[in-house]
Amino acid sequence: xxxxxxxxxxxxxxxxxxxxxxxxxxxxxxxxxxxxxxxxxxxxxxxxxxxxxxxxxxxxxxxxxxxxxxxxxxxxxxxxxxxxxxxxxxxxxxxxxxxxxxxxxxxxxxxxxxxxxxxxxxxxxxxxxxxxxxxxxxxxxxxx
Numbered sequence: 001x002x003x004x005x006x007x008x009x010x011x012x013x014x015x016x017x018x019x020x021x022x023x024x025x026x027x028x029x030x031x032x033x034x035x036x037x038x039x040x041x042x043x044x045x046x047x048x049x050x051x052x053x054x055x056x057x058x059x060x061x062x063x064x065x066x067x068x069x070x071x072x073x074x075x076x077x078x079x080x081x082x083x084x085x086x087x088x089x090x091x092x093x094x095x096x097x098x099x100x101x102x103x104x105x106x107x108x109x110x111x112x113x114x115x116x117x118x119x120x121x122x123x124x125x126x127x128x129x130x131x132x133x134x135x136x137x138x139x140x141x142x143x144x
Contacts, residue, residue, distance in 0.1 A: 034087050036111050037094040040103050053086045056093045061086060 024031055035047040045051075053059045061082060098104045 032091050032095075033112070033115060034090050034094055036115075037091070037098060037107060040107055040111065041094065041097050041101065049083055049086060049090075052090050056090045057086065059086060059089075 023029075034049070034052060038045070038047045038052055050061045053061050095104070098107050
């Protein structure tokens with residue numbers, strides 16, 4: 001069975017994830033995932049960008065959409081530029097906390113290398129045998 005590689009389309013890139021990652025490595029771009037960084041530090045709390053922006057840089061991203069023009073304002077309906085700026089401002093705070101807590105190597109050595117693997121698994125999906133699931137359901141019904 002041949003599966004199609006996941007393709008991503010960004011303003012400056014369109015293509016498979018492995019190509020994007022090789023370009024990032026070739027040009028030594030610093031990428032990070034602030035939600036994963038925050039999860040390592042606070043697994044029991046929420047990790048979404050608006051919450052992190054309020055906590056670490058005291059910015060309400062939802063309110064920023066309606067605010068007067070500033071660093072977090074954009075001319076179109078896209079929130080992506082505002083979110084990228086916020087993520088860039090949050091990352092140093094999380095990096096420092098990870099380093100101080102001794103979890104920086106966990107993040108860089110285990111979590112970050114897993115991101116492309118998990119993205120590929122998510123894009124590929126899983127194959128389910130409906131007949132086998134139906135039979136298993138019948139077995140469970142008998143046990144109950």
